Amino acid sequence: MWDGIPECLHELFERCLSTQPGNRFNEFASMQRALLEIYQAEFDEEYQFPETEVDDSAEWWSDRGMSFYWGLGRYASSEKPFKEALKRCQAIPGRKIDQANCLGNLGSVYQDTGKFQEAEVNLRDALDIFRAIPGTEIEQARCLANLGNLYSTTQEFSKAQEVLEEALKICGQYPIGTEQIRNACLELLKKLQEV
Numbered sequence: 001m002w003d004g005i006p007e008c009l010h011e012l013f014e015r016c017l018s019t020q021p022g023n024r025f026n027e028f029a030s031m032q033r034a035l036l037e038i039y040q041a042e043f044d045e046e047y048q049f050p051e052t053e054v055d056d057s058a059e060w061w062s063d064r065g066m067s068f069y070w071g072l073g074r075y076a077s078s079e080k081p082f083k084e085a086l087k088r089c090q091a092i093p094g095r096k097i098d099q100a101n102c103l104g105n106l107g108s109v110y111q112d113t114g115k116f117q118e119a120e121v122n123l124r125d126a127l128d129i130f131r132a133i134p135g136t137e138i139e140q141a142r143c144l145a146n147l148g149n150l151y152s153t154t155q156e157f158s159k160a161q162e163v164l165e166e167a168l169k170i171c172g173q174y175p176i177g178t179e180q181i182r183n184a185c186l187e188l189l190k191k192l193q194e195v
Helices: 007-017 028-043 057-070 076-090 095-110 116-131 137-153 157-173 180-193
Strands: none
Touching: 007 028, 057 076, 057 095, 057 157, 076 095, 095 116, 095 137, 116 137, 137 157, 157 180
16 A cells, blocks of 8 residues: 555555544644654755745635535535635626626525525526526526525425426527436426425
């Protein structure tokens, strides 16, 4: 397992890969300190970090939100990055699609954290922006499907059915690229019929 890895790093790697939470580093800074101690012991000098520029772009914030949301399943932690991305997109003319995507992401975050009213507002705002932009029909279908999921969760079944059927209509007009949306809508509609 340790082929090619210097012996001085074995303990550090074992802590990183440990299945026991108590054995792992509880924060990045503690792992960084351990690496610096190893560096100093091996090379008998302190490591100097290069000066780096922090990326403060909408894309960076959006990617960070996606990492928390999809990568780590930390839905509440993804709210701030998505809000920061939205703020930056709103400050730059011509970024309406990006604004709508941020609003849609926030809608998903709020739904997954039980803030259903905020979820609906953000998803509706995203849908309104997409509807004003030609060529965003697939994004509109995705927003409608997400609203259908939200309304199903909040037991507003007639609203759910209405938006899901609208999403399916769009999917029928744009069969390529909407397969997942169509399948999700059909599955939700099937569940609604069982209620």
